[in-house]
Amino acid sequence: MKTLTRRDFLKVASIGSASAAALLALASCGSKGGETAGSSAGTNTNTGTGTNASASTGSTASNATVIEDVQQAAAETVETESDILDELTIGMGGFYTSLAPVRNGNYQWQIFVRYLFDRVIYRTGDRRYIGQGAKEWSVADDGVTYTVELYDYITDAEGNPVTAEDVVWMIEESIAAKQKACYAKIDTVKVIDAKTFEVKMKSDVAENFEICMASTYLVARKAFEASADGFATASVTTAPYKVTEFVASNSCAMELRDDYWQKEELLPPELKNRVKKLTYKTITEVSQQQIALETGVVDAFASINATIVHSFEENNAYQVLSAPGAVGQNIYCSGHESRPIASDVNLRRAIFTCLDVDGLIKGAQDGRAEPMHDFVPRTSTGYVTKWDNEDYFVYNPEKAKEYLKESNYKGEALILSGGTSVQKVAQLIQGYCLAVGINIELQIEDQALLSTHANDGSTWDLALSNQGNGLINVWTNRFDNTAYAMGDAMSRHDDELQELLEFTWQVKNFTEENIDKVHKYIMDNAYARGLYLPFTITVQRADIPLTTPIIASSGEIDYPASAYTL
Amino acid sequence: MTEYQMKASLNQGKVRKSSEFLRVLKQLSYNKIAMFGLILFILELVLCLLSPVIAPYDYAAMDVIHMNETPSAAHWFGTDDLGRDILTRILFGGRYSITMSLLSVVVSLIFGVVIGSVAGYFGGWVDNVIMRILDIIQSLPGMLLTIVVSAALGNGYLNTVMALSVNGIPAQARMLRAQMMRVRGSEYVEAAQSINCSQVRIIAKHLFPNSFSPLIVQASMAIANRITMCSSLSFLGLGVQPPAPEWGAMLSGARQYIRDYPHMVIFPGLAIAVTVLALNLMGDGLRDALDPRLKR
């Protein structure tokens, strides 16, 4: 190669160094941001809430308050007096491309919907069902026919009356849409008079009626049919708020209306409305969630990603509120005959006892979760509180090895299936199993691919999935072996368990003692186990004068219903 | 090129049968910056290939105690959110990113050449049909096509390579077809036909060598573009899935920590930037070397 003349060398050096310098400059501004990020709270300039307290680095007193026990918090909220906040902007991870009421399954449990549409029955944060549109409801002695009596003065934002006929029409509309599983359990529904209607369920499974009524919205048929896109962008609400501005999958601004149909004194504590202007903003990018809080784009962020919470904990310009979530992380064993694990209870026990749940919580959730004592979280209906102080697959690697020796496991790799959201905990589980000599092979897929074989036990040995909202719901979806073509969600046919389930989930047998029998049976056979219940964490600016937070069924804080003292 | 310069270079290039490849290399050596790029790229390639030997840790070894550590003596580039050593993952990651890009360029080169030469040589309705199909493929924005194909084929190494290559095929085919059309019309091909060489010989002996240099230049530029696209795919959650240490996946996995542990984002990004820079430098140099007019 030609010898480098001085001029050429200079030229190469100038280009090389210029490019490298630029790259490093860009990179360093990134890292410089890192060091100080922990302590500096971006001085937010808008909504004039004043500059924050001086950024103290690494203050010891952590300002994270765990709302201990939801049941206990709900009991306290007797008629606490509260002031009215004029404005609040809340960030959320989920996005809404439309406000239409007839939507897919998990829409109904979102907190956001409570500010749009009232429902026949409202499910509170601690799983009690209270009447919202319904004054009262009763069940006939056949256990399946329910009669519901509505308030007779329900109107929507445009003043159209909402009668029993509108509600029955909405139920039939939801049944036809086939988007919410609970409606498939309704046999017939008919109007009796202007304010009462009758619903006949197919079977007297506990809670089925309540779940359907809790996802039936009060909507005036006249207003709905008049709207061109079925309330997708401009909806006529029946809730205390009206939508002032909606940008699909970006933001929704709402304002308290003064012509709300329900009398103030009849509103239960969970349905109070103490924020005049309420705006929800969608921020999906996790780093942006953190920046939005720091730059004051939002006043609070609901169910924030666990990994970015610690930088707010040491920063007393913010307050971290965490409450037990509604959905627990479970692990299931396949029951399909083609899988050796299906017939090898000792292998299942070995796997369940070799997992250190506290290690999983630290690794996967940055410590922000609590161990579970059943495969449903303690916040779901039907949970027996005495399980909390019973042993539940205590972490014991030695015992796990003994189980392993008794099992006929010959070292082949077991397939652990899960979605991209659980890939971190899956890798930790792989590590723990390897420690006791069990080889695990990860099969991580995106949501779409996973859903094609999530309930097909022949394609995996172990499966990670999260389950929530009620014991009965989990029984029917996971353990009822008539649910899917190949048996239950793990393709297992356990007739003894099936019999036990079909007996217990009837309203009259849905007692703690029977529920405990099911819990024991599943635990002894080690079909499935709960790992941990992640907290739903909300980070808000410290200067929001929140005194008693009210938790909605999704685990998030229901800001309008909470109490404030200015 | 004044008459003088032409005359000068005529005399200077002693007429010896130096193979095309040597000539290109000699010409490339004049361009110092291109050599800088070539050396940088070869250095990276060697580092990545040697990664099993030189990497300090196992790329999948989790160490829950040392999570999110900033660069330290033990971990030069720090550790990621599962306590894995980032330097090791970048070295192994190189094997994924660079090989996937190279492979996808080779695949799109093969398909491009085949389609291009068929269209270019036979012409007529064959050419028109192929051209319209290429129009259809090219009228979709590149990234969108790659995403949909990647979703259709599913994740994983080979599928992602195919998804990445789909995007390059129309451009390569069109380039080769244009070359073929131009070369086919020129005299020396007619001369070859006049001494009745077989069609295959004509294609192999005459059409290919002359159409090849622009293809090489386009291919080298495409590699840089493929690395970025491969990272973008992982960024969107498609392509190679964790725990495979592909650079884009590392970047997308770490982007939520940019505020608190920026080191996790900076190093994979730097790795991508440096590789693409090296490839661009090399590509520019190669283009100048192969383009006789620009010979200095």
Next chain:
Amino acid sequence: MLRYTLRRLLWMIPIVLGVAILVFTLMTFCPGDPAQILLSGSATDEDIQALRDNLGLNDPYLVRLGNFLGNTFLKFDLGSSWMTKVAIKDEIATRLPRTFTLGIISLLISVAVGIPLGIIAAVNQGRLGDNIATALALIGASIPGFWLALLLILLFSVKLNWLPSMGIGGVKYYILPALTGCTYGIATLTRQTRSSMLDVIRSDYITTARSKGVSELHVITRHALKNALIPIITVVGTHFGMMLGGQMITETIFSIPGMGSYIIGGVNQRDYPVVQIGSIFLAIVFSLSMLVVDLLYAAADPRIKARYSQSAKRKVKTK
């Protein structure tokens, strides 16, 4: 010229049809059952089968393709998204302008910065100006867009708090996303301008112009640049195409609800209508911009204009 434009527009119809069929087929190959995703796991088998019938997923491929093409191109019924039940045409009506504006802004920045930089590099070839411009261009081309986006957000919205780091609103919201999008554009444009200017500067008519006593500035702007325009326009055209594609990442990071995030959401949730109709619209916008590029060719170079208007047969694309 009008006849050529009309012919090109007519030509777009089979191409857009081809795109629809291509995307439709690709989506059917996608693993994952839309019905199951919709009911998100809490449904039993017959619920899923019922929904599949409702969405027509159980019909054979050709029937579904026929229905889809019939609805889209004959009845112009673009249908609604399976996930959100919102009519796709409304969604696109709000989202396409955002993606398009972002695309145009970063295209303009690329042109406004890229071309002058390229000229400076070409005019003082080999000297300092050339080295700096080439170095800038190379760096721009090698930085991955999304990485730059993250760093820009850190710098401008977090540390300096000048610009909003996400969402949509006034012009202020478009600056950072456009900056992310255009670095690659500036790089390719600078390099292309430089190389085509270098070719042109050496040609004879430049010497003729100089021999006429034309000032160096006018030689560059009036004579050299106008001739170097063709390859530059090609790069601008293909770059705009890439812009539409590249938006997907920028939109995800800056949570801008544009076409990019809409289609990616559609792909992830196997929302077939969203992906198919979205792709068709992007393909139409893309083909229109390619037509504009070709018309710019004719405006810039009379020889090409002549070839367009005379040639009765289809203009053979030999780019």
Next chain:
Amino acid sequence: MTETKNAPFLEINDLKVEYFTKESVVHAVNGVTLTLEKGKTLGLVGETGAGKTTVAKSILRILPDVGARIVGGEIKLEGRDLLKSSEAEMRQIRGKRISMIFQDPMTALNPVQRVGDQIAEVIALHSNESAEAVRKRAEDMLEMVNIPRERYSEYPHQFSGGMKQRVVIAIALACNPELLLADEPTTALDVTIQAQVLRLIAQLRDKLGTSMMLITHDMGVVATHCDTVAVVYAGSVVEYGTKEQVFDHPTHPYTIGLFGAIPNMNVDERWLHPIEGLPPDPSHLPTGCAFHPRCKYATEACRTGEVPTVITPDGHQCRCHNTDAVLKGEGK
């Protein structure tokens, strides 16, 4: 700077021009000295690559700036040294007092600009008349070169080679320049058009009284159109005198060789007498007289040292050591 009265119209003294490439330095012009009287035509003759075009471009100072540099000598136009003039002054001269016709008409015109506009541009630059007047003058120029004025707004690709060259001529003569540099104006054209174009140039020259430097390698063109002749070899003038002197008494071996290479109609010769060997490599010029490697009369003196310029018996200059040996016999 006043123009001295009796100085020749154009005077080039010891002009030296070099081209810099990565590996080597090309000595294109090595000390050219020429003069040109007003109204006269000087023929510059020599093989390709002898530096003829470089001389012309140096006069106008439009050498390509990458790598070309005038390293010595002076070019005086009516006593004023162009090499010392500022760029602004040069711009006044280019196109107005000196203009140039280029060799290859196919690439000499700007393909994306109307033909008429390219003529109008030089007129507008050097006169401050209104747009209509400029346009009318441009159309007149078109007619002067026998192109219908209606074709003003057509583009170069719509013209044949010959017509394009006529446009170039129109551009060059649009401002009625005092000096016209014609760089092999007809080489790229076929024979029938060549005669037409040359006749046109000659008519316009006589009509406008323009002095001209005609660069060619065609002895016939020199014979019919030039008053004085300079034979150029390897960047320097080897023989210079009036047409009659050089044609009737060629003294320099290279000039004789050139004439030998032309087929003589009235002599029945089977073989032409080409000059052996190849022109020298301009980056490694032989020492002494550049022609000595190919010269039959080369002696030891020719190989080293300065080559003197000798006045031949009939009074024209010749740069050769042994002119008398050449005149006497045919040499070895």
